[in-house]
Amino acid sequence: MVSSHQEAIPATLIPGDGIGPEIIKSVVAVLEAVGAPLVWDVQKAGMAAVAESLDPLPEATLDSIRRSRLALKGPLTTPVGGGFRSINVRLREEFKLYANVRPAQTLIPGGRYDDVNIVLVRENLEGLYVGFDHYIPIDNDPHGAAISSGINTRAGSRRIARYAFEYAVKNGRKKVTIVHKANILKALTGIFLETALEMGKEYADRLTIDERIVDACAMQLVLDPTQFDVILTTNLFGDILSDEIAGLVGGLGLVPGANIGEHAAIFEAVHGSAPDIAGKGIANPLALLSAAAMMLDHIGRPVLGKIVRQAIHDVLNTDGIRTRDLGGKATTQDVTQALLKRVSARGS
Numbered sequence: 001m002v003s004s005h006q007e008a009i010p011a012t013l014i015p016g017d018g019i020g021p022e023i024i025k026s027v028v029a030v031l032e033a034v035g036a037p038l039v040w041d042v043q044k045a046g047m048a049a050v051a052e053s054l055d056p057l058p059e060a061t062l063d064s065i066r067r068s069r070l071a072l073k074g075p076l077t078t079p080v081g082g083g084f085r086s087i088n089v090r091l092r093e094e095f096k097l098y099a100n101v102r103p104a105q106t107l108i109p110g111g112r113y114d115d116v117n118i119v120l121v122r123e124n125l126e127g128l129y130v131g132f133d134h135y136i137p138i139d140n141d142p143h144g145a146a147i148s149s150g151i152n153t154r155a156g157s158r159r160i161a162r163y164a165f166e167y168a169v170k171n172g173r174k175k176v177t178i179v180h181k182a183n184i185l186k187a188l189t190g191i192f193l194e195t196a197l198e199m200g201k202e203y204a205d206r207l208t209i210d211e212r213i214v215d216a217c218a219m220q221l222v223l224d225p226t227q228f229d230v231i232l233t234t235n236l237f238g239d240i241l242s243d244e245i246a247g248l249v250g251g252l253g254l255v256p257g258a259n260i261g262e263h264a265a266i267f268e269a270v271h272g273s274a275p276d277i278a279g280k281g282i283a284n285p286l287a288l289l290s291a292a293a294m295m296l297d298h299i300g301r302p303v304l305g306k307i308v309r310q311a312i313h314d315v316l317n318t319d320g321i322r323t324r325d326l327g328g329k330a331t332t333q334d335v336t337q338a339l340l341k342r343v344s345a346r347g348s
């Protein structure tokens with residue numbers, strides 16, 4: 001999606017639950033300050049929508065994204081165990097957002113690892129997240145057993161593998177590691193591995209392609225994350241490994257994600273609604289802001305994306321303004337003010 005530089009681009013804005021509204025406010029202020037050509041249509045989803053209309057995913061929100069095909073989304077709370085199905089998963093399904101791209105890079109030197117630079121590409125629609133998940137009553141116990149089935153298709157595996165390899169080539173990456181559990185889940189993750197390896201042959205001249213079993217990968221990420229470049233994996237493993245990778249670069253407060261489909265894209269942080277710190281004004285807005293920078297790249301404004309990333313870098317490392325999750329004392333508001341100062345100093 002590339003637009004002319006004058007054109008205003010409509011986008012849906014979902015503040016979300018928990019810390020969502022606090023960090024969205026910060027990010028919108030920074031985007032405005034850099035002159036991002038986005039015109040927001042603010043819509044509700046999740047608990048915020050339930051409170052208003054009893055529907056966690058109102059038709060008005062879906063309609064807005066159908067029109068704009070572009071959204072920035074705060075985290076949405078999902079009830080654990082029972083209750084409604086994850087709205088995040090439903091949005092990905094509704095708009096066929098098959099690729100979840102989660103880049104993680106060391107932003108603060110002197111932490112656990114100084115040169116992590118990993119992009120995790122997660123299959124976003126299939127696997128164990130398809131929702132064939134239910135209880136079977138046994139005797140008088142309605143939850144006597146639980147059963148879940150995952151589905152990975154050849155077509156879905158090809159689509160995400162193509163995305164990951166093309167992403168790697170376009171972004172100057174050297175290696176793609178396919179992560180699976182095909183030794184145990186021989187069919188479910190075997191089809192994914194087999195399909196990705198087969199397609200990888202087309203890229204053998206441009207990329208190194210290897211594969212790793214998920215448990216070994218989890219361990220090796222902690223021992224030496226610098227051996228990984230792009231990771232291509234299934235839905236559940238991608239969910240778990242992306243939080244692990246966030247931990248390698250300073251935590252969930254820093255890592256963004258994009259949900260990409262052929263006709264729409266939704267940008268968000270990797271983290272959730274953080275109910276433990278909601279309303280306290282101490283949430284780190286930088287993960288969502290990094291997601292907004294990915295959104296600027298996506299709409300063909302990479303220069304603005306770069307300005308935002310530079311501001312994040314300067315605020316963290318030159319100004320030393322960091323929220324508590326990063327060991328600092330700054331509030332969301334302090335970080336926002338520092339970011340605004342940085343972007344306005346650039347005269348943009």
Ligand code: NAI
Pocket residue numbers: 019074075076077078079088252253268269270271272273274275276277282283284285287323325
């Ligand atoms: P979480 O990611 O919300 O929080 C995990 C820990 O990280 C908490 O201690 C939290 O305070 C901290 N944290 C997260 N983001 C932070 C930030 N920006 N600044 C400072 N600290 C931060 O995960 P949790 O607690 O497992 O999930 C809470 C809710 O969020 C659940 O309902 C879950 O389903 C939902 N969720 C939604 C996601 C989405 O909307 N894409 C993604 C992940 C979880």
Ligand code: MG
Pocket residue numbers: 239240243270
């Ligand atoms: Mg997750």
